[in-house]
Amino acid sequence: MQYILLAAGKGHRLNMDVTNKCFAQINGKSLLDYNLELANPELFSEIVIVVGYHADYIKQYVGDNYHGIKVTYVHQESLLGIAHAIKQAAPYIKEDFMMGLSDEIHSKPRIQEMADYLTSSKADCVCGVVLDKIQNIQKAYTVKLNEQENITELIEKPAQCFNDFKGTGICMMKPSMLKILDTLKPNKFRKEYEMGNWIQAGIDDGLICKIFQISDANFNINEQSDLSEAVVYFKQQHNT
Secondary structure (H helix, E strand, O other): OEEEEEEOOOOHHHOOOOOOHHHOEEOOEEHHHHHHOOOOOOOOOEEEEEEOOOHHHHHHHHOOEEOOEEEEEEEOOOOOOHHHHHHHHHHHOOOOEEEEEOOEEEEOOOHHHHHHHHHHHOOOEEEEEEEOOHHHHOOOEEEEEOOOOEEEEEEEOOOOOOOOEEEEEEEEEOHHHHHHHHHOOOOOOOOOOOHHHHHHHHHHOOOOEEEEEOOOEEEEOOOHHHHHHHHHHHHHHHHO
C-alpha cells in the first residue's frame, strides 16, 4: 500500500510563525510528524507527499526516506482541492493507497485494522470516520449508509447530518477510484475539485464505498481554536 500525504496548503488562518501549516505544534510535536508516524514500514511501500507552498522546507525536513520507506514528492502548483491533489499524484499510484491530510491529527488511529477491512470488505473506497458532535460533522462531511453499510451519499459541510459519524481525511482506496478523477468537474462555487464530489461520483458509477471508525477522536487544524482544542485533548489523554 502507498501513503499519499497531502501537504500543499498554506495555513494562513492559523496566524502562526511557521513556514508550513503542517509544522504547527501540538504538545511538542508537529502535525507533519504525527502524520508521518502513521506510516508503518510493514504496511506501506512508499510515501508520496503532495507539496506546494514552501515545498523545500518539507523536503528538507523529511528527506527521501522515512524509517526505510521511500519518499516521493509531487507538486500541486495550483491549490484546487483534495481531489485535484490526488490527481497530481495519480501517475505515481500503482497499488492500493491511503490518503491522509497533513493538517489532521487522530487519537489512537487504527491504520492496520482499516487496511485489513479494505481487503476483507472488497470495497473500492473506505472512508475513515469518528463519532463526533453535529457542529464538528458540519465542518467536515456526513455519510448516508444503506442496509449493507455501503455509503450511498456523502455531503461536505452539510446543513443536516445523516448520523453521528464525522468523515475524516484518512481514506483507503483501490486504484479503481482514480479513473473517476478524469471525469470530475470542479465545484460550481469554489471552482475546486473536492473530495466529496470525487467519492460521490465513484458511488454513482457503481463503486463500493464503506466506512471504518479510524480513531477515538479527530481534529482538523484550520484555526487557532482548532489547535487549542487539540492541545487540550491530547494533553488530557497523556495524563490519563
